[in-house]
Amino acid sequence: MEEQKLKELFDSLSIDDKVSQTIQLNGDLFVESGVMTTGPVKDLGFKKEPNFYEIGSIYNVNDYQKLYQIQKDVLTNSSHKIPLLFMSDIIYGFRTIFPIPLAQAGSYDFDLIQQAAEVSAKESYLNGIHVVFSPMLDLVRDPRWGRVMESPGEDVYTSKQFAKSVVNGYQGEKEMYLKENHVAACIKHFAAYGAPESGREYNQVELSNQKLFNEYLQPYQAAVEANCELVMTAFNLLNGVPATGNQWLNQTILRERFGFNGVLVSDYAAIAELETHGFAKDSEDAAKKALLAGVDLDMMTATYANGLPELVKKSEFAKRLDEAVWRILVLKNKLGLFEDPFRGLTQVNTGEILTQEAKDIATQLVEKSCVLLKNKSLLPLKPKSNQKIAVVGPYADSHFTLGFWASVSGKSSDVFTLKAGLLEQFDEEQLFFTRGFNLYESYEQFGPLKAGFEQLNGPIEEESFLLQQAIEQAEAADVILLTIGEQFLESGEGASKTNLQLPEKQIRLIKELAELNKPIIGLLYTGRPLVLTEVEKYFDSLLVVWFPGVMGGKGITNLLTGRANPSARLTMSFPKNEGQIPVYYAQTSTGRPLADSTHSERFVSKYIDAPNEPLFSFGTGLSYATFAGHWQSAKGNEEMIRCSYELKNRSEHDGWITPQIYLLNYSAEIVQPIKRLIATQHFFLKANEQKVMTVEIPKTVFTYFDNQGDLHFDAGEYVLQLDILGKQENLPIKIS
Ligand code: GLC
Numbered sequence: 001m002e003e004q005k006l007k008e009l010f011d012s013l014s015i016d017d018k019v020s021q022t023i024q025l026n027g028d029l030f031v032e033s034g035v036m037t038t039g040p041v042k043d044l045g046f047k048k049e050p051n052f053y054e055i056g057s058i059y060n061v062n063d064y065q066k067l068y069q070i071q072k073d074v075l076t077n078s079s080h081k082i083p084l085l086f087m088s089d090i091i092y093g094f095r096t097i098f099p100i101p102l103a104q105a106g107s108y109d110f111d112l113i114q115q116a117a118e119v120s121a122k123e124s125y126l127n128g129i130h131v132v133f134s135p136m137l138d139l140v141r142d143p144r145w146g147r148v149m150e151s152p153g154e155d156v157y158t159s160k161q162f163a164k165s166v167v168n169g170y171q172g173e174k175e176m177y178l179k180e181n182h183v184a185a186c187i188k189h190f191a192a193y194g195a196p197e198s199g200r201e202y203n204q205v206e207l208s209n210q211k212l213f214n215e216y217l218q219p220y221q222a223a224v225e226a227n228c229e230l231v232m233t234a235f236n237l238l239n240g241v242p243a244t245g246n247q248w249l250n251q252t253i254l255r256e257r258f259g260f261n262g263v264l265v266s267d268y269a270a271i272a273e274l275e276t277h278g279f280a281k282d283s284e285d286a287a288k289k290a291l292l293a294g295v296d297l298d299m300m301t302a303t304y305a306n307g308l309p310e311l312v313k314k315s316e317f318a319k320r321l322d323e324a325v326w327r328i329l330v331l332k333n334k335l336g337l338f339e340d341p342f343r344g345l346t347q348v349n350t351g352e353i354l355t356q357e358a359k360d361i362a363t364q365l366v367e368k369s370c371v372l373l374k375n376k377s378l379l380p381l382k383p384k385s386n387q388k389i390a391v392v393g394p395y396a397d398s399h400f401t402l403g404f405w406a407s408v409s410g411k412s413s414d415v416f417t418l419k420a421g422l423l424e425q426f427d428e429e430q431l432f433f434t435r436g437f438n439l440y441e442s443y444e445q446f447g448p449l450k451a452g453f454e455q456l457n458g459p460i461e462e463e464s465f466l467l468q469q470a471i472e473q474a475e476a477a478d479v480i481l482l483t484i485g486e487q488f489l490e491s492g493e494g495a496s497k498t499n500l501q502l503p504e505k506q507i508r509l510i511k512e513l514a515e516l517n518k519p520i521i522g523l524l525y526t527g528r529p530l531v532l533t534e535v536e537k538y539f540d541s542l543l544v545v546w547f548p549g550v551m552g553g554k555g556i557t558n559l560l561t562g563r564a565n566p567s568a569r570l571t572m573s574f575p576k577n578e579g580q581i582p583v584y585y586a587q588t589s590t591g592r593p594l595a596d597s598t599h600s601e602r603f604v605s606k607y608i609d610a611p612n613e614p615l616f617s618f619g620t621g622l623s624y625a626t627f628a629g630h631w632q633s634a635k636g637n638e639e640m641i642r643c644s645y646e647l648k649n650r651s652e653h654d655g656w657i658t659p660q661i662y663l664l665n666y667s668a669e670i671v672q673p674i675k676r677l678i679a680t681q682h683f684f685l686k687a688n689e690q691k692v693m694t695v696e697i698p699k700t701v702f703t704y705f706d707n708q709g710d711l712h713f714d715a716g717e718y719v720l721q722l723d724i725l726g727k728q729e730n731l732p733i734k735i736s
Helices: 003-011 015-020 040-044 063-078 101-107 110-125 147-148 155-172 207-216 218-225 248-255 285-293 302-309 314-335 356-371 404-408 419-427 444-457 463-475 504-514 552-561
Strands: 023-026 058-059 084-088 184-190 230-233 263-265 373-374 391-392 431-434 480-485 520-525 541-544 627-636 638-650 655-657 660-664 675-680 682-685 690-698 704-706 711-713 716-724 727-735
Touching: 003 727, 015 302, 015 314, 040 690, 084 314, 101 147, 101 155, 101 356, 110 356, 147 404, 147 727, 155 184, 155 218, 184 218, 184 248, 184 263, 207 704, 218 480, 248 690, 263 314, 263 373, 285 404, 285 711, 302 314, 356 552, 391 419, 391 463, 419 431, 419 552, 431 463, 463 504, 480 504, 504 520, 541 552, 627 716, 627 727, 638 655, 638 682, 638 716, 638 727, 675 690, 682 690
Parallel strands: 023 058, 058 084, 184 230, 230 263, 391 431, 391 480, 480 520, 520 541
Antiparallel strands: 373 541, 627 638, 638 690, 655 682, 660 675, 660 716, 704 711, 716 727
């Protein structure tokens, strides 16, 4: 629609019409047939029931027929015929569910990550979704927090690259921007939701401004620079002010400093929760504070509906409401909804969903996201041989390996299980499957879905029987392939933990299997770094498979047999124990560093009961190949440093490799981490192949912010560190 006509439409809206556009409800509140009704919505406390045909958006309806019906009703019954906006929690896939983001980012194949986002966008588009509530870009350094699974991890550079790839994959670029097969990205949660005190869900966040500017805000800023169309507010307090009511954060930083002019949507009930936080004195005050903080959409409460009509009688608030509604209309117009309110819904062709191409991309991403933490010599295994493998553990034929957020639109029945993958490549006589332990203590937690879970996952059996059965099978085998870890509800939202060890029954099984003196390969299914200190020594090989998505079984089997060569690197450190948390690589030196300190043994920065280092640090990852890298040169100009280095594959295995380049910084006005990742590349090298690589590093990597948000650049001597799977080589450089 021409902007002039959009303006005329806007001018025709009454206050009630405008307030209705700021309401967002969960689509499930409408009856099955998709026809609008006031049903359970009444419980939300609307003082005056809004005309549900006039509200601005709904979310988490993913059935294209229902969406078609709802949109049809809106256009039939609403007075201004403003199409409804359909949003959804598509975090890492619609029907083709990919590995969780904490895994994907570790592939460092940002082209492949973008391709996966393009698949998610296409499948969402073909099911009528206009906006997806991702990528989640909360920097995370505390694995007690369950939502680390949906984050790209602890590192700023990695998260920024992930942000750009996913936003561009969703929204499209140039002539495809928001066109067919593309959706708008709503990044979240602004801001710093990933640093809750004590790792406790929804808890307060206290961060200095320099930590915010130099680290926690950077991934969101990268997404804004990639033109993300929406931002979602965070639940948490940030330095004493709730993010959802925080004018400094949302107006001064997000809109003025970062230049974001899209739609700011609250998280679920977060506007009403301003009162619960003790920030707003009542609901009307909550509406006022959120509106002044630039929040355009009220997700799932009646706060705006009840509070704005009175509030906007004052011009200051009327102006804010107009800004909010204008942004919402502009977004609908960018998506072409006025011309085609059934966008995508009339082209639904189930053949376009979960296509072979999509599954191939998912398989590649599994292969590139699983992190090989340990491998004495066992992997790759020998399919089609007389090697007998006891496959122990409930994950092998479990369909519940998609992770917490996949159930919004994914289907467990789509999962290509590990068992299916193994049976494809190994002779059946080689494989002996036993459950080893129950993945769930009971299915009661699944309520009405109990029967379905039991049917797909098998009945709960006596633990001691399962243990004995596993021992017997393992005794007859040459190799034990053991699947361990979390079940998918143990991570995601509302799943903070204080104990990150494996359950006692899994530890017992590992130890009893180890008594057999047979080599054990561990496959760890998890949504977060766990504390593996007690069990790590029992594994000959250990592969973190995270929650690998629908093609997990195929990708993991390809890695086990060497059809694919592991190349992923950890995006988040695995602590030695919970006491180390937060533990992450980008640490500052302290005045008394443990290494080469002038102080005595005792008076240095350390623990007396544990090392400073995590069990597995950020960047850890092994390959079946042996790579080496050596600096060649680094030359600077005004804008950037152009470096070259030699990369060799000194093995008989072809493989992908992600060289990492760190900046080592020794002095600055605001003390910088000892090392910061500033560049990665991603290459395939055939056996015994060697190449000279070049990388251009922008000089902005030598800048940093102070607590006033002012940018500093210090000329001087630095070191670039080339890291090839943990082998490091330094290159001193002088920056002017
Ligand atoms: C949830 C989450 C958010 C999600 C929203 C809608 O509470 O915090 O990430 O997008 O509500 O489901």
